[in-house]
Structures are given as C-alpha cells and as structure tokens.
Amino acid sequence: MRFKNTATEFGLIAKIFHWSMALMMMSLLIVGFFMVSLDPAPFKFQVYGWHKSFGILILLMVAGRIIWKVSNAKLDSMVTHKKWEKILAKIAHLALYLGMIGMPLSGWAMSSSAGYPVKLFGLTLPALVAENKALGSLMNQTHEILGYVLVIAILLHAAGAFKHHFVDRDGTLKRMLSKPIEGSVPYLLVFLVGLFFAGALYFILLD
Numbered sequence: 670m671r672f673k674n675t676a677t678e679f680g681l682i683a684k685i686f687h688w689s690m691a692l693m694m695m696s697l698l699i700v701g702f703f704m705v706s707l708d709p710a711p712f713k714f715q716v717y718g719w720h721k722s723f724g725i726l727i728l729l730m731v732a733g734r735i736i737w738k739v740s741n742a743k744l745d746s747m748v749t750h751k752k753w754e755k756i757l758a759k760i761a762h763l764a765l766y767l768g769m770i771g772m773p774l775s776g777w778a779m780s781s782s783a784g785y786p787v788k789l790f791g792l793t794l795p796a797l798v799a800e801n802k803a804l805g806s807l808m809n810q811t812h813e814i815l816g817y818v819l820v821i822a823i824l825l826h827a828a829g830a831f832k833h834h835f836v837d838r839d840g841t842l843k844r845m846l847s848k849p850i851e852g853s854v855p856y857l858l859v860f861l862v863g864l865f866f867a868g869a870l871y872f873i874l875l876d
C-alpha cells in the first residue's frame with residue numbers, strides 16, 4: 670500500500686483524508702440543517718457543541734490535506750475524461766474546498782460575534798472576532814447559503830464519479846478506493862449519497 674499519490678492512483682493518506690472528510694462533511698450538513706429546527710433545550714445545545722467540535726476538526730484537517738496535496742504528485746486525467754467534465758470537476762473541487770474552509774470559519778465567526786464560546790472537544794478556543802451583532806447575522810447567512818452550495822456541489826461531484834464508474838466504466842472512482850473493496854463500495858456510496866440528499870432535503874424543508 671503506497672502512502673503517496675502516483676500519477677495514476679491516490680495514495681493511502683489522500684484516500685483517508687478524502688473519505689473521512691467526505692463522511693464528516695455530509696454528516697455536519699445533515700446535523701446542521703436538523704439542529705436549527707430543534708426547540709431550545711439541553712439536547713439542542715449538546716448537538717450544537719458536537720457540531721462545532723467536528724466543524725473545527727474539519728478546519729484542522731483541511732489544512733493538513735492541502736499541505737499533503739501540494740507536496741504530492743498530481744494525478745493525470747484519463748483518456749475517457751472529456752474537456753467539459755474536467756472543467757466541471759475542477760469547479761466542483763473548488764466549491765468543495767471553499768466549503769471545507771468557509772463553513773468552519775463562518776461558523777466560528779458566527780459563534781464568536783454572537784458571544785458564544787467555541788470548544789474543540791472541551792478545549793476552549795479564542796474568539797475569532799469580537800462581539801458584533803451585524804457581523805453575526807452576516808456570518809449566519811453565509812453559513813446557511815454556503816451549506817446549500819455545498820449540498821449541490823457534493824451531488825454534482827458524486828454524480829460525476831458514479832457516471833464514470835457505472836456508465837463510462839473507467840477507473841476514476843476506483844483510484845480513490847482500494848482493490849479489495851472497489852467492487853462493492855460504489856453501490857454503498859450510491860445508497861449513502863441518496864440518503865444524504867433525501868435527509869438534507871427533508872430537514873431543509875422542515876426548517
């Protein structure tokens with residue numbers, strides 16, 4: 670098992686970053702849309718606390734991921750990748766990075782500007798900005814709108830990966846997986862993405 674990327678396959682570290690952060694981001698989105706509709710009660714504040722901790726963890730991880738990405742080989746595109754697909758994939762990747770950086774920063778700024786503490790699993794972090802009502806409401810709107818943008822970017826990104834796997838039958842998705850699981854996992858991923866979309870839609874409409 671190779672740790673670093675080659676020109677044809679993602680290495681183990683890039684795969685761990687990708688799949689752990691993909692799961693966390695999809696869960697944070699669902700939990701985010703769900704928790705805002707809860708009645709104010711200890712359970713709601715507990716969920717907010719976990720949401721903030723995992724969100725800050727994403728910020729730390731994305732820093733490590735970017736450092737790893739720039740110090741690794743860039744994968745060549747495949748012959749089956751059409752020009753418009755490459756452009757669309759690049760736009761989706763940019764939106765996904767914008768979400769992985771912008772969501773935690775806007776969340777942290779939203780909490781700090783409203784005077785609420787932000788903890789990383791019990792460790793209190795400094796306020797990102799001073800208390801400011803107008804900034805708080807701007808950050809709240811940014812967090813929400815970026816959340817919708819992310820749901821769309823994830824759907825577009827996953828649909829692209831599934832099209833390559835099930836329609837073009839090339840190795841695009843396989844090079845982000847590993848040999849023993851590349852047969853069954855794509856079906857599980859289709860199920861997970863379907864569940865994610867249904868859940869996100871349900872909680873957005875409920876709010």
Ligand code: HEM
Pocket residue numbers: 683687690691692694695738744758762765766768769823826827830831841842843844845858861862
């Ligand atoms: C569960 C559904 C998902 C599937 C099937 C999937 C699949 C893939 C595949 C196959 C690639 C490699 C593309 C290539 O070789 O050009 C990739 C790359 C990437 N994915 Fe996903 N992905 C999913 C979810 C996510 C999520 C939720 C995020 C982030 C919020 C994400 C962020 C990225 C990024 C940024 C890249 C570019 C490579 C990198 O910088 O690490 N993916 N994904």
Ligand code: HEM
Pocket residue numbers: 694697698699700701702703705717720721722723724725727728769772773774775776777779780787809812813816876
């Ligand atoms: C990193 C990934 C994150 C994702 C994907 C995410 C996602 C979301 C989503 C989708 C919502 C619901 C938005 C709405 O409907 O109004 C939400 C709400 C919220 N998020 Fe995040 N979030 C993340 C990180 C953070 C961080 C790091 C913090 C704070 C440190 C935070 C604090 C909050 C708060 C306080 C709310 C509730 C806002 C309200 O009550 O109106 N989030 N989040």
